[in-house]
Amino acid sequence: MEASLLYSSLTIVFLVIAFTFFSSKKSHRSRNLPPSPPGLPVIGHLHLVKKPLHRFLQELAQKLGPVFSLRFGSHLVVVVSTSTAVEECFH
Known part of the structure; x- marks a missing residue:
């Protein structure tokens, strides 16, 4: 007891x-992070990744916009998918 x-x-x-x-x-x-799909606490967005990777990222860019963030485990990844957004990042 x-x-x-x-x-x-x-x-x-x-x-x-x-x-x-x-x-x-x-x-x-x-x-102030870019938009992101819902993820899991420990693995982040790894459960969402599908092959081929470029098509998966294209689908997310269509849903979330040209700049979005993903978390792969403990690493934060910001994806920039248009050339104009890339130019803005480097200026």
Whole structure:
């Protein structure tokens, strides 16, 4: 009985700490990033990628616009799909 109470209380404490840790990452959310499709917490948008890759990126560009962001695991990728947008990025 005491062991189950101890495990329950430790689980609750861990969940509260995890919730405060993940909710305190507002600096990540407050960055001005291009639009992005919904992703999963750990793998990001890897579950969306289909072969051939250039057609997948073209479909996303049609839905989200010429500039959009993807997260592959912990890496943020910004995709620029038009030449005018590329020129603006380099100026």
